Amino acid sequence: MASMREFQKKWAQRVFTVDMLFVAVVALVASLIGAWLKQYPVFSLFGALIIALLIGMLVQFPIRRWYVGTADDAAANAKSGASAGAAVAARTSQQRRAGVKDAAGLISNKLLRLGIILLGFKLNLTVLFTQGIKCLPIAALVVTFTIVVTYAIARRLGVDPMLAILVAGGTGICGAAAVMGLSGSIRVPEERETEKADDVTMAVATVAIMGTVFALAEIALGPLTGMSHTQLGITAGASLHEIAHAVAAGAAFGAVDIAAIMKLSRVLMLVFAAVIIAIWWDKRHSQVAGDGRRVVAFPWFMLGFIAASVIGTFVPFVAAITAQLVNVAYIVLGMAMAALGLTVNFKAIVAQGRRVFLASFLASILLMFLAAGIAILFF
Template sequence: MDIMREFCTKWWKRIATVDMLFIAVLTLIASLIGSWLKQYPGFKLFGALIIALLIGMIIQFPIRKWYVGASDKRKAGVKDAAGLISNKLLRLGIILLGFKLNLQVLFTQGIKCLPIAAVVVTLTIVVTYWVARKMGVDPMLAILTAGGTGICGAAAVMGLSGSIKVPPEKEQEKDDDVTMAVAIVAIMGTIFALLEIALGPLTGMTQDQLGITAGASLHEIAHAVAAGDAFNAVNIATIMKLSRVLMLVFAAIIIAIWWEKKHSEVAPTGKRSVAFPWFMLGFIGASVIGTFVPFIAAITPQLVDFAYIVLGMAMAALGINVNFKAIAVKGRKPFLASFLVSILLMLFAAGVAVLFF
């Protein structure tokens, strides 16, 4: 009982602060603005999460000037509040995003897509990581960029970051790498979505083949949907893309184990522990409930909308804490690695689509 009381008191002191309320309100507003703007053509390709991240990056300057000022206490409070929101809400958002996965559709209409997704995700992550490391990119940034490129953009980067455990003094560096990887896959996905929409009709491929190519190669769900819609193949593009999203569960678990063996630093006690992504079990649970429980299935769109609001708050919080200098110094090489592999991914996806569809 005393332990529980101590735990609750500790967390209440972190949560029940003016700084937490201030940052929570700002990130909620940023997320809602992102959700509102994504409906317009100019913002549709970026999606709500990227818009929320950009807003967070912009508002950090007025926050520093007009709220934090010269107060070290407020500076620490803002950093802690934004860090807590980005860390905890990303897990909640990923769990809620599971309601978007209709397992019945994936295992019936998408049965051919699942093995393709497994191969695409595995090859893309391995090759992107290898290329990035050969270019001298740090392991953390390399694996986050690889995951975002191979699976589902920003959501994958954030999901995989929960699988990677770092010492407290390296949390800021990790957050910067997450932000950088998100920015890279957002830009890359937009470039290749526009490229596929422009070149697709010139290839002579069928609508379904173009939809499969989009779903198998583009980074964000928004990118795959936009390209699929342009080809009148939005359903098959979405199924293919969601097959890749499902791979996030397996990738998160495998990367957690791999990271602990290869890169984890020994704690002061001399013990190591795997940052097992337990929230991924929640993601699968939400998928099962959303698929087979009629009442929940009826409100799935609302739950998914709420998931994006929560994830948008996490993204905006990341933006508030981002270190622009670190991004400027470290961003070029992983961007180039993602670009090179995205070209290979698009060609490979097109070849698979022609062979099997």
């Protein structure tokens, strides 16, 4: 009982703070702006999550200036003996910086899991296992191929394993949501949490840009290939990274339904990929607990994802409000993305940017041709 009270006290001290309230409000506003902007043509290709991430990345500069304060300058003044007030300002600034970082990390971590669970309501299992029954084995093949190939290319180019697998998952499954979902399968020591956050941001940015580039390419070149509308829809759903990309391309081809079904079949693969990658990461990059046991970061929230899919499909009154629940999911995920953006290390992104972009670009080309070949052969 005492340990439970101590646990509750510890979490209360982390959650009920001014910094937590400040970061939560900033993240919520960024998410709502992303949800509003996605309705417009250009922004719809990026999607609400990417817009929220970009807003978070941009607002970290004014936050540092006006909320956190210039800790470095204050510390320098204090060290030179400028004034006692400078020392106080330095301590206050450092505390706020640590508070904002902790709040952003907590929000991005916990809301990510809640958002992924709520996103499960988007998967109508009846549709997937009836109209989309032909798409499921294709999705399994496409996702497996893309993850393996993207990871291999990225590692050959010198990208670190964590970033390589996150980009591979985002490219193969469903963009930003997959990157954030798979990040829950990767357990790292506390001292590497900042590195992990940077890798997640880099992976999200990469798949967002690549998905947009290839969506525009498929929309422009698709009608010139001589493929049927259904084949073009299957190609879009099987190859494009974000759900928004697949829907936009499918709508352009007059095949939005089949494109969405194909894409959601890939989204379902996130459950299996998360578990497999958790086991693989443990074997290749195992973490050791204090008692010497190996610890697998099993993504338990994926069970919530499956439960939400089942409930949304088979419980009538819930099925009637799945659209609203999915909207809430994107708001929650948008907050997680914005909070992630607040902690971005731009130097770390620049350091590996070119190599990981090249890996994703090459893999996306192969994915597009594989998807087109499958569409021509089976549809």
